[in-house]
Amino acid sequence: RRLHCASGPALVADDLEGYFWRGVLVPSSWITDCAALTAADIFAEPNAETRRAGCEIIGWDSVLAGINASLIDDDGDPQIGVLYEGQIPGASRCGFLKVRCGTGRDFVIPVPSGMASAIEAQAWIQGVKPSKWIKPEVRG
DSSP states (O other): OOOOOSSSOSEEETTEEEOEETTEEOOHHHHHTGGGOOHHHHHTOSOHHHHHHHHHHHOHHHHHHHTTOEEEEEOSOTTTOEEEEEEOTTSOEEEEEEEEOTTSOEEEEEEOTTOOOHHHHHHHHHTSOGGGOOOOOOOO
């Protein structure tokens, strides 16, 4: 029951239009001209939830390409993830772990720069040493 429309306004009332992506208000151009939307445009947005929605609109692969992310490690298991390192405009170099959740959606989680493997990034997220990390059980 969240407002959402990938091709136009999700809400029209009198002379007002609201453009929403999975419940998040986004600039109208992000929907009406999404082919022109870039990672730089998205990261110029001050609101974190709006940035997340923008990343979903253009897709995580386009976001990673837009920040010149380089592949560090691919675990082979999408639920463990693929580790990248890239540069968000106006920020220091950062690590990014691209993972697939149990719902089948892909997410990119920021992690500290300098990590060597996707498992090391997973361990950092969970606050344990890589040698102590155990892949969580996913129930269907």
